[in-house]
Amino acid sequence: MSDLFDDPTPSDRPGQNAPEFTVSEISGEVKRTLEGTFGRIRVKGEVGRVFKARSGHLYYDIKDDRSVLACTTWKGQIASLSVVPEEGLEVVVTGRLTAFGGQSKYNMNVDEVAVAGQGALMALLEKRKKQLEAEGLFAPERKKPLPYLPQIIGVVTSPSGAVIRDILHRLRDRFPRKVLVWPVAVQGANCAPEVARAIEGFNQLTPGGAMPRPDLIIVARGGGSIEDLWGFNEEIVARAVANSQIPLISAVGHETDTTLIDFVSDRRAPTPTAAAELAVPVRLELLGWTENQGARLVRSAGQAVQQRRQRLNDLARALPKPDTLLETPRQRLDRVSERLPDALIRGVERRRLRLSEAAAALRPSTLRQLVTARQDRLRNLSSRLTLRPILQDLTRQYDRIGQLTQRLETVQTQRLDRHRQRLEATGRQLEILSYKATLDRGYAVVHSDDGVITRAAEAAIRPRLRIEFADAEIDVTPAQAAAGDGAISPAKTPGAPKPEGSKAGKRQSDKAPPDDQGSLF
Structure with missing residues (x-):
């Protein structure tokens, strides 16, 4: 085994007849060397990543602050473990070092796990x-709510x-x-x-x-x-x-x-x-919710309008009719309309009277007399005073009174002119509103004991009528007026002249000739 890893001799260098090993042979030799050198060992560290394969084998890491050791516990060994490795747990594992030639990695086959304490990272x-x-x-109070639809x-x-x-x-x-x-x-x-x-x-x-x-x-x-x-x-x-x-x-x-x-x-x-x-949110769910809310809104709005329409109809039935509400104001308007001409005349008369009284109290002669009296009194007082400042002050007051007198006369004259113009305008308006001007244009007014007659049917049933012209009045009966021989009477107005050239006068002269004059017929 030692010969395998010794330095090559000059005859074994590249280009020489050096022995060749396959990958599997090298992997096997490494595995045997690793397992024979360390045998069964114990390692302390913190459990890192834990993964359980579908086959039932358990893969995890044991690490410290510098290195990581891959560990494996086969499916049949898991049941004998006193502690199942969990991430962050500091443990002491016991097993054998081995190598996996398929990936050129070494790991530790663990068959016993003991707790050593809390992991450093945890x-x-x-x-x-x-x-x-x-x-x-x-x-929790510092956490911000998420936007509904960012x-x-x-x-x-x-x-x-x-x-x-x-x-x-x-x-x-x-x-x-x-x-x-x-x-x-x-x-x-x-x-x-x-x-x-x-x-x-x-x-x-x-x-x-x-x-x-x-x-x-x-x-x-x-x-x-x-x-x-x-x-x-x-x-x-x-x-x-x-x-x-x-x-x-x-x-x-x-x-x-x-x-x-x-x-x-x-x-x-x-x-x-x-x-x-x-x-x-889910877009389709939001669209469905929006359509549902829109339908509910339409139904609610329709029901609200219907309820208010019904309420309005109920209240309308309790209200009086418009004609009934207008009856009293119409009667009041008629009465005021009848009183308006007389009220205008009386109003003008009252204002004319007040104007006359005011004009009489503010005549220029009266003002002059008052000013003259005050001037005389001022002269008498000034003659009694010897101090020059007082005399000067009185002189100034005298001049001021003169100026005020002139201004007062001017204002009084202007005021009288304005009142005179208003009175004339009111008189013209009264003449325009009076029916007398209508009589001057050729019209007449037919009176009865009950008031003015405006219809022929009403005149026919009256026993006596009075016709008012611009200069006089005549009394007639309906039958005489129809026959054309009504009796003409002087107007009730004092001093009214008797109409000349009337037919009634001629008939009276024909019926009553003088006694001392014979008739030609």
């Missing part, structure tokens, strides 16, 4: 979680993985939206700073700019071991999520994976696909 994670929780980063969705993930395809496919099925992808490393040393910069970069975008600011952010990654997901447990990522002004959904790992970003984010999704479902 202890660090728990310490960091308590620190952030004490600062209030996990408080216009733009920002996704922080790897552009080459299956996660972004799952998110885009789910968004397209539910409600297509615009998506901005910020590519980052989702594991390794660059994961945490790139994810933090992506969240801060989305928040620094200007709303409505050339690169629009998203309304919602999704941080997504597929499942993996705690080492693979450790970038999302870093404090820089947790604080970037806490400072984000945009609502954020964390979709890191599978449903059983938990990272610090899940506690700080506004909403946690068990998978990236579930994050897309939380981001947008």
